[in-house]
């Protein structure tokens with residue numbers, strides 16, 4: 394694992410925050426550690442192809458998940474849907490190099506959020522109803538408050554701004 398790349402991503406994370414005008418959102422929680430991550434995508438069209446214009450994320454997870462999500466949201470810019478669908482967790486966090494075994498799920502959480510967002514975006518037409526706790530798209534922290542949880546089961550780490 395590339396420690397310098399990890400430290401740089403932690404010190405200067407990219408694309409953190411809720412995206413109010415997103416076209417798709419995906420949320421995952423890790424059964425391994427209880428961490429959560431939400432990814433937003435905004436699409437545009439270039440030469441008749443739908444591409445990812447920008448991506449953002451919120452994470453209540455570890456520093457590795459934060460780093461992979463930061464790198465992934467940069468990597469996704471300009472990718473077609475097909476290209477994004479084929480990206481693995483290792484590719485999304487490529488600058489970090491191979492993750493140690495106990496951290497592999499951190500990258501997979503980012504991949505899972507991406508897949509969830511892409512799957513949601515392929516289900517046209519998009520629902521016009523506002524999000525519910527079971528189909529969240531807004532602020533991740535607010536969803537955690539709204540969702541029925543057992544106190545103490547979700548570890549929350551505040552992210553740097």
Ligand code: FES
Nearest residue numbers: 426428455458499
């Ligand atoms: Fe669970 Fe990294 S996301 S330890």
